[in-house]
Amino acid sequence: MKQLKQAVIDAFAQRNPNRLAGLTLWNGDGKEEVVADIRYFKRLMSRPLIEVKSTADASSTSSDNDDSDASSLSLSAAPNPTPAHGEALIVQTESDDGSGATAQTRFDVVHRSGCVWLRPQSD
Template sequence: MIRAIVLLLLLFLALPAAAQTAIHRCVGADGSPVFSDQPCTSVGATSLLPLPATSASSGEPTAGLLCAKDLGELRDGLVQAFAARSANRVGGLILWNGYGSAGAVENLRAMEALVHRPLVALEGNEGTGIDAVTSAPGGAGATRRAHFDVVRDSGCLWLRPPA
């Protein structure tokens, strides 16, 4: 009788672990984040997780984790986001700790307008932050600066939304 109770108890404890479904973190073809219960390749996206060591060592390209290891990678990511006119890509470079969903949405809307302006230059460094210097669409008019603070967290460099 005690064995049956212990066995039943163990089965109940294992039940939640069996019910959990893996969530795959992916990047869609347009650069937007995709979360799915299916493997990334089955939904036409690229995995955010690094490939197993055997694939990575074979020379195949990997998406890796979306995290800038140095200032050059952070700048490149920002340049690519402007080239794609993608506020979501800029959002992927931002450390969102401390921002609620309303604050994040508000910042992404502001960045949507920002990335549609031609990027003239990126100025600054890790200590002073990065200024994205943009011109008016069509190249006419004065330039504008959007200042991003740069922070280091978990071995990566991240941007903070412009103030």
């Protein structure tokens, strides 16, 4: 999980949506959906990255850090495969509305074939 978090941080540092896409499990997604998600990654990476944390990190600080200004974003994806043990990475960026608020995007973490992958959260 630590390596996956660092890989996401590195993708943002390089502003490289294809690098983030390479960490994503696309199993069963159609071409249009994948292209739309990669375009979303590009828009997401145009904002300053504030933090990448796992749900384990988030649950330990959520009671201390209730940000009512944060908006929640998610990408559409097929409901399967499901994340193992409810694991997820939460990417926090500045919002794109100029308000100074933050936005969060949640990626489920999926274990497949001995690898750990991101999976955009289903609506």
